[in-house]
Amino acid sequence: MDKNKLLTKKPQKSPYHPSTGTLDWLKKNLFSSWLNTILTFVFATIITFIGIGSVKWIFLTANWHVISANFRLLIVGQYPIAELWRVWICLTLVSFLIGLSWGLWKGTMGHLTIAVTSMYFIVGCLPFILMETRIWLLINIAVIGATYAVGKKWSKLKKSTLIGWFLMFPITIFLLNGFGVLNHVGSNLWGGFLLTLLIAIVAIVFSFPIGLLLALGRRSKLPIVRWFSIGYIELIRGVPLITILFVAQLMLPLFLGNGIDIDNVFRAMVGFTLFTAAYLAENIRGGLQSIPRGQFEAAEALGLNTTIKMTFIILPQALRAVIPAMVGSFIGIFKDTSLVAIVGLTDLLGMGKNIISNPEFLGTQMEVFIFVALVFLIFCNLMSYASRRIEQSLGVGKR
Amino acid sequence: MLEKFKSDTPLDQRQDIVICNQLNKWFGSLHVLKDVSLNVKQGEVVVILGPSGSGKSTFIRTVNGLEEIQKGSITVDGIPLSNDIADIESIRKETGMVFQSFNLFPHMTILKNITLAPIWVRKWPKAKAEKVAMELLERVGIPEQAHKYPGQLSGGQQQRVAIARALAMQPKIMLFDEPTSALDPEMIKEVLDVIKTLAGSGITMLVVTHEMNFAREVADRIVLFDFGEIIEIGTPNELFDNPKHERTKLFLSQIL
Ligand SMILES: Nc1ncnc2c1ncn2[C@@H]1O[C@H](COP(=O)(O)OP(=O)(O)O)[C@@H](O)[C@H]1O
Ligand SMILES: [Mg+2]
Numbered sequence A: 001m002d003k004n005k006l007l008t009k010k011p012q013k014s015p016y017h018p019s020t021g022t023l024d025w026l027k028k029n030l031f032s033s034w035l036n037t038i039l040t041f042v043f044a045t046i047i048t049f050i051g052i053g054s055v056k057w058i059f060l061t062a063n064w065h066v067i068s069a070n071f072r073l074l075i076v077g078q079y080p081i082a083e084l085w086r087v088w089i090c091l092t093l094v095s096f097l098i099g100l101s102w103g104l105w106k107g108t109m110g111h112l113t114i115a116v117t118s119m120y121f122i123v124g125c126l127p128f129i130l131m132e133t134r135i136w137l138l139i140n141i142a143v144i145g146a147t148y149a150v151g152k153k154w155s156k157l158k159k160s161t162l163i164g165w166f167l168m169f170p171i172t173i174f175l176l177n178g179f180g181v182l183n184h185v186g187s188n189l190w191g192g193f194l195l196t197l198l199i200a201i202v203a204i205v206f207s208f209p210i211g212l213l214l215a216l217g218r219r220s221k222l223p224i225v226r227w228f229s230i231g232y233i234e235l236i237r238g239v240p241l242i243t244i245l246f247v248a249q250l251m252l253p254l255f256l257g258n259g260i261d262i263d264n265v266f267r268a269m270v271g272f273t274l275f276t277a278a279y280l281a282e283n284i285r286g287g288l289q290s291i292p293r294g295q296f297e298a299a300e301a302l303g304l305n306t307t308i309k310m311t312f313i314i315l316p317q318a319l320r321a322v323i324p325a326m327v328g329s330f331i332g333i334f335k336d337t338s339l340v341a342i343v344g345l346t347d348l349l350g351m352g353k354n355i356i357s358n359p360e361f362l363g364t365q366m367e368v369f370i371f372v373a374l375v376f377l378i379f380c381n382l383m384s385y386a387s388r389r390i391e392q393s394l395g396v397g398k399r
Numbered sequence B: 001m002l003e004k005f006k007s008d009t010p011l012d013q014r015q016d017i018v019i020c021n022q023l024n025k026w027f028g029s030l031h032v033l034k035d036v037s038l039n040v041k042q043g044e045v046v047v048i049l050g051p052s053g054s055g056k057s058t059f060i061r062t063v064n065g066l067e068e069i070q071k072g073s074i075t076v077d078g079i080p081l082s083n084d085i086a087d088i089e090s091i092r093k094e095t096g097m098v099f100q101s102f103n104l105f106p107h108m109t110i111l112k113n114i115t116l117a118p119i120w121v122r123k124w125p126k127a128k129a130e131k132v133a134m135e136l137l138e139r140v141g142i143p144e145q146a147h148k149y150p151g152q153l154s155g156g157q158q159q160r161v162a163i164a165r166a167l168a169m170q171p172k173i174m175l176f177d178e179p180t181s182a183l184d185p186e187m188i189k190e191v192l193d194v195i196k197t198l199a200g201s202g203i204t205m206l207v208v209t210h211e212m213n214f215a216r217e218v219a220d221r222i223v224l225f226d227f228g229e230i231i232e233i234g235t236p237n238e239l240f241d242n243p244k245h246e247r248t249k250l251f252l253s254q255i256l
Helices: A002-007 A022-030 A034-061 A065-076 A081-105 A107-125 A131-153 A155-177 A192-218 A223-237 A241-255 A264-289 A293-301 A306-321 A323-343 A348-356 A365-394 B056-063 B085-094 B110-120 B126-139 B155-167 B185-198 B212-218 B236-241 B246-255
Strands: B016-027 B030-041 B045-049 B071-076 B095-098 B173-177 B204-208 B221-226 B229-234
Touching: A022 A034, A065 A081, A065 A192, A065 A348, A065 A365, A081 A107, A081 A131, A081 A155, A107 A131, A107 A365, A131 A155, A155 A192, A192 A223, A192 A264, A192 A323, A192 A348, A223 A264, A241 A264, A241 A323, A264 A306, A264 A323, A293 A306, A293 B095, A306 A323, A306 B110, A323 A348, A323 A365, A348 A365, B016 B056, B016 B204, B030 B056, B030 B071, B030 B204, B030 B229, B045 B056, B045 B212, B056 B071, B056 B173, B056 B204, B085 B095, B095 B155, B110 B126, B110 B155, B126 B155, B155 B185, B185 B204, B185 B212, B204 B212, B212 B236, B221 B236, B221 B246, B229 B236, B229 B246
Parallel strands: B045 B204, B045 B221, B095 B173, B173 B204
Antiparallel strands: B016 B030, B016 B071, B221 B229
């Protein structure tokens, strides 16, 4: 064998040549030619400088005290400390459902649960956290573990868990606001990341059914419905989000009568929902168009009426086809919530800006903005990760 | 709705289950059906032949309301076809359709494909629908595929599932639009065999096909279409051995 190899002028390589070691890999990918070698050195130098600079800044220069001192403000805004337990109860309920869902559906939920649990854990280990917070986080981790075990054992709970998720939203709003049963906490006090999350979730949850109806309406045979849908979608898509937010702030009271006092947060939520719905409608319409005519005809030939045809045949396929596009819209809206600062709400970014302008924390923009960016980065990545997993798990038996 | 006929009644004494009277249809300015009239008896097997583009598919699709007609009248199983969606749906309950391109629902298992309509339209309990579905899969020879998805089956198997799906609604009439045209040659036979066993089971069938031997074997009557018109109607023997019309002769000489 060896002899043969020596005799042939060039050792025969299979077209696919898996590299055997690190040295091989380095040689092939970084030093394969003169030009490559030079580029490698140039970039290595640049990266080293940036790296050293960042590390120095993060560990020596940066004043992280601004984050630790304002952590509560950044996360829950001005929500009264005495009533914070309500936020914790909400979070614990979410943990309860997450754990249960993980036990019931495994797979995708497992990864998400691990992500959430590690977030609890990391936050819980931060040095400046209050003891009370640590205890709550510990409780949450325990709840996830316990409900996971329950969900794993009782597969019959699937329906109740889904209902639980749907009830989660009204329960959260009730707990946070109080509505007279508990002490009233006006939404002018909701702030920080809590507000960001609430606006984003409301926009996502409510824009979906509206967008779905608009998408179907745009294909309707009834001219009024069709023209309304087209008009709405094109109007909203032709206007910047900020404009819509301002309009929602100013116009909503006009529409609903002067007597009713609608708070700013609610107005912003309406604005975001109406905005997202238009984009979602277009995403869903794309999915509907991708369904071959034969699917409609087969369903009709079986005698299925329009509702059943859409519910079981067309929409499942159309929505699956546009999950990436829809999650793209959701991520977009999640980030765009930072625009509410302009209409006077203090979301995560707004709170960050408030803190910077406090003379006590002069010159800490970098630290605050990096923290805000990090929070967004983590959540947006979780969303796109979830979307990829859902696509994969729905890909079974795809054509 | 027509009463069920006795299987020993001769064809010419049975009632008409499909009555098409002077159908006319245009696609824009294209006149695709020109005064098409055809009556089909209960339990009769009618094969429709004709060159491509002659309006065969359009005609067969008017019978269950997938295509609208602009003039003429259609009565199926005693129900006059109108623009009323309720009429159309009750006709569709009694007619099964098999398409050239199968049109199975790719996101559902074979069993779900078959049981969906019986459960939601006929309101059968799930257990009954599944039992009937398994019997039908048995009948078309692929019970072992019940829990697979359409994408995992061969073309011939998919078309047999499509037949089972249509039969699950227990229709009185089956419409086949070139059921073997999209299949590889080695799979044509398995599908034709299934359709043959259906012929003579009492179910009324309208079949568009290019398979001449099959047509001769199963048809009670053959209808020849050309340029949106019915050129000739007759028994297989009349039509294949003694064609009366010049265009029938031309068509047969091209295809045989
Ligand atoms: N949806 C449609 N829109 C416009 N023209 C059509 C449509 N469907 C069919 N046609 C035309 O109608 C004629 C008859 O078509 P078809 O019934 O499919 O013929 P066949 O099935 O005999 O091949 C053809 O000329 C075809 O191009
Ligand atoms: Mg055709």
